[in-house]
Amino acid sequence: MSSASGTELTTVADDLAVFHHGTHVIRHENLEPDTAYTEHGIDFRTLPRPSGKLLSVIATVNDVHFGETECGRVDDNPNGPIQRALPGEQPYPITMNSGAIAEIQQLQPNAVLVKGDLTCNGTDDEFAAFREHYVNGFGDKLFVARGNHDAYMGQNEFTGDQWIQLPGVTIALIDTTIPTITTGRIDPEQFEWLDAQLSASTSPVLIMGHHQQWIEGKRSDDYFGLHPDSSDQLDELAVRHACVLAYTAGHTHRHRVRKMAQSGIPSVEIGCVKDFPGSWGEYRVYEGGVTQIVHRISTRDALQWSERCRHLYEDFGVQYETYAMGALEQRCFNIELR
Numbered sequence: 559m560s561s562a563s564g565t566e567l568t569t570v571a572d573d574l575a576v577f578h579h580g581t582h583v584i585r586h587e588n589l590e591p592d593t594a595y596t597e598h599g600i601d602f603r604t605l606p607r608p609s610g611k612l613l614s615v616i617a618t619v620n621d622v623h624f625g626e627t628e629c630g631r632v633d634d635n636p637n638g639p640i641q642r643a644l645p646g647e648q649p650y651p652i653t654m655n656s657g658a659i660a661e662i663q664q665l666q667p668n669a670v671l672v673k674g675d676l677t678c679n680g681t682d683d684e685f686a687a688f689r690e691h692y693v694n695g696f697g698d699k700l701f702v703a704r705g706n707h708d709a710y711m712g713q714n715e716f717t718g719d720q721w722i723q724l725p726g727v728t729i730a731l732i733d734t735t736i737p738t739i740t741t742g743r744i745d746p747e748q749f750e751w752l753d754a755q756l757s758a759s760t761s762p763v764l765i766m767g768h769h770q771q772w773i774e775g776k777r778s779d780d781y782f783g784l785h786p787d788s789s790d791q792l793d794e795l796a797v798r799h800a801c802v803l804a805y806t807a808g809h810t811h812r813h814r815v816r817k818m819a820q821s822g823i824p825s826v827e828i829g830c831v832k833d834f835p836g837s838w839g840e841y842r843v844y845e846g847g848v849t850q851i852v853h854r855i856s857t858r859d860a861l862q863w864s865e866r867c868r869h870l871y872e873d874f875g876v877q878y879e880t881y882a883m884g885a886l887e888q889r890c891f892n893i894e895l896r
Contacts, residue, residue, distance in 0.1 A: 570602055571851045572604055573588060574586065574589060574604075575597065581865060589604050591605065592604060605892060607844070609846030610846045613845060615666075615841070616667055616669050616670075617665055617671070617840055618766070618828060620674055621674070621809070621832060622651065622688065622831045623707065623831075624655070624677050625684035627643070629641040630871060638873055639870065650833075651831075653863050654833075654863065657859065662696075669699050669729070670692070670696045674704055675705035675708065675809070676705065680710060680713045701731055704735050705768040705769075705809065709738065710737075713737070721755050727848065729764050735769075741779075741780065741781060741785065742809070743785040744792065756795065756799040765805045767784070770783040770814075771816075792818075794820065801896070804824040804826055804848075813837070813884030814827045823896070836864035837853065840852075849893070850890065851889075
């Protein structure tokens with residue numbers, strides 16, 4: 559959502575609105591929930607606040623890509639525009655992830671979830687850089703799932719599924735990666751484990767993984783995200799277990815929300831850390847529901863880099879800034895209990 563002056567409304571919560579104009583950031587805090595405002599020529603309404611007490615706060619990131627040096631490259635194609643760090647600048651994954659980590663640390667969350675693509679090529683140095691920043695930054699609050707970029711050579715870092723119990727909510731962090739392959743799946747034994755965990759759960763559950771869910775369109779074994787069969791099974795699982803509130807993923811480098819065909823619950827995608835708009839997600843868990851709030855990384859160095867990435871893939875006819883940012887209601891919204 560933007561004004562004629564180029565000012566963008568990037569984040570809305572129940573008590574907060576954040577505007578960006580290039581690298582200039584304007585924060586409006588201590589707002590009233592579910593209230594109409596006009597600021598900088600933009601009309602908006604703050605989110606309603608779910609009922610009850612605030613029980614926990616969670617942060618998520620995905621597609622952080624330590625080790626990447628060229629942003630916007632498609633295989634060996636010279637078209638782009640392809641963005642690179644300028645001479646004297648630190649590597650842009652360091653810039654973007656350092657900014658995200660600093661902002662999340664200010665939040666003091668109960669847990670930090672990293673949903674895959676920790677690295678560019680899954681090298682030892684790249685995994686070491688990820689650990690240096692995220693493990694050192696968050697310690698035992700950190701939970702990690704791998705992505706396709708982390709296993710192209712059959713690596714086995716950060717494998718397996720995790721059941722993470724937090725005040726008011728449980729996170730089922732699922733390993734959706736197929737080693738050496740871009741696409742994703744959830745295997746039968748994973749569904750058996752997840753079904754058993756959900757059957758015994760006494761709290762609402764958010765399922766998270768790297769690959770986005772197939773919802774509609776042509777079925778294909780080569781679907782870029784979670785295989786259609788696994789996607790259908792995930793939806794069927796949500797039908798059987800009313801404790802499941804949503805599935806949230808990364809992989810697509812965009813912000814988008816769709817509804818699962820059978821259960822009707824949200825299937826969510828969160829944009830990447832590494833380029834435009836440079837995002838991380840916050841989940842506020844209340845007794846009466848969960849609020850998702852997407853934040854744009856707003857350190858000055860991060861904004862200078864992400865602004866340069868607005869027009870990635872333009873040579874291919876892609877409007878990347880529209881694709882990646884998505885609509886405000888695709889970034890900031892409430893997830894209801896079932």
